[in-house]
Amino acid sequence: xxxxxxxxxxxxxxxxANIAKALGHPARIAILKMLSNGECICGDIVNELPLSQSTVxxxxxxxxxxxxxxxxxxxxxxxxxxxxxxxxxxxxxFQSMFKEIKCC
Amino acid sequence: xxxxxxxxxxxxxxxxANIAKALGHPARIAILKMLSNGECICGDIVNELPLSQSTVxxxxxxxxxxxxxxxxxxxxxxxxxxxxxxxxxxxxxFQSMFKEIKCC
DNA sequence: ATTTTATATCGCAAATATACGATTAAACAA
DNA sequence: TTGTTTAATCGTATATTTGCGATATAAAAT
Numbered sequence: 411x412x413x414x415x416x417x418x419x420x421x422x423x424x425x426x427a428n429i430a431k432a433l434g435h436p437a438r439i440a441i442l443k444m445l446s447n448g449e450c451i452c453g454d455i456v457n458e459l460p461l462s463q464s465t466v467x468x469x470x471x472x473x474x475x476x477x478x479x480x481x482x483x484x485x486x487x488x489x490x491x492x493x494x495x496x497x498x499x500x501x502x503x504f505q506s507m508f509k510e511i512k513c514c
Numbered sequence: 515x516x517x518x519x520x521x522x523x524x525x526x527x528x529x530x531a532n533i534a535k536a537l538g539h540p541a542r543i544a545i546l547k548m549l550s551n552g553e554c555i556c557g558d559i560v561n562e563l564p565l566s567q568s569t570v571x572x573x574x575x576x577x578x579x580x581x582x583x584x585x586x587x588x589x590x591x592x593x594x595x596x597x598x599x600x601x602x603x604x605x606x607x608f609q610s611m612f613k614e615i616k617c618c
Numbered sequence: 619a620t621t622t623t624a625t626a627t628c629g630c631a632a633a634t635a636t637a638c639g640a641t642t643a644a645a646c647a648a
Numbered sequence: 649t650t651g652t653t654t655a656a657t658c659g660t661a662t663a664t665t666t667g668c669g670a671t672a673t674a675a676a677a678t
Contacts (some may be wrong), residue, residue, distance in 0.1 A: 414637085416635070419540035419541065423543045424540045426537055427539050427540040427543050430535070431539070433531065433538075434532075435531050435532040436523035436524075439526050440524070446563065461666095463624090464626080464627080464667080464668065464669075479623090483585045485516075485675070486676055486677095487625080488625060497612045499607075505605065507547070516633075517631085517634095537633090555654060556654075557653090565638075566638055567656095568638065572637080574656095575657095585655095589645065590645045590652095591645095591655080592655060
């Protein structure tokens with residue numbers, strides 16, 4: 411029992427942790443970088459990463475679940491985009507986290 | 515074989531992902547918040563979190579390994595502090611990540 | 619209607635993370 | 649020295665993540 415006590419923390423701590431967790435793998439950082447450079451098509455992302463198609467798809471799903479990206483069907487392809495609202499919120503989370511430190 | 519392909523990514527992607535991963539649990543977010551509020555003593559942190567002493571110690575170790583905090587022995591206690599240099603670097607990483615988006 | 623192309627999902631194996639109690643170690647107090 | 653307090657580490661159980669190939673699905677082309 412009790413092998414995850416995550417729900418005992420405050421909502422905003424959980425939310426920030428979830429976003430951070432989604433960023434916690436180099437493949438997902440690389441994906442976000444590509445998206446922010448305009449590389450949006452799923453297949454292009456698959457081709458650039460040293461991972462199989464199914465693995466990349468899973469990473470994309472995690473980013474989508476975390477709310478950081480959105481996928482839009484474009485013919486036979488899927489075009490992914492950063493969700494700017496969510497990204498900005500994440501950034502401001504991090505900023506407030508690291509600002510006004512009163513520690514030793 | 516090959517159950518982690520993380521080393522095949524670029525160094526800065528790995529570095530950012532490691533920092534994000536360290537932030538990817540609400541307990542560690544809560545710890546960083548306490549530290550930034552001047553609550554530095556290990557025992558105080560243990561008392562405030564709904565986790566056992568050993569578990570909190572593990573979370574502290576992860577934050578230390580990620581370079582986000584430093585521990586200093588203070589008599590029988592240990593005083594933890596944010597590593598401001600590392601935190602600022604992390605923040606600037608996130609900022610550049612979420613800035614200048616040219617996506618759809 | 620069939621085939622091709624692009625993406626998602628399933629099922630599984632290995633790796634890693636999370637949590638705890640028990641134990642150890644280190645500093646201080648008596 | 650002995651005991652006490654504080655924090656780290658060990659051992660272990662369970663949960664989650666990572667990765668792949670195989671399969672399913674859905675749109676487009678033939």
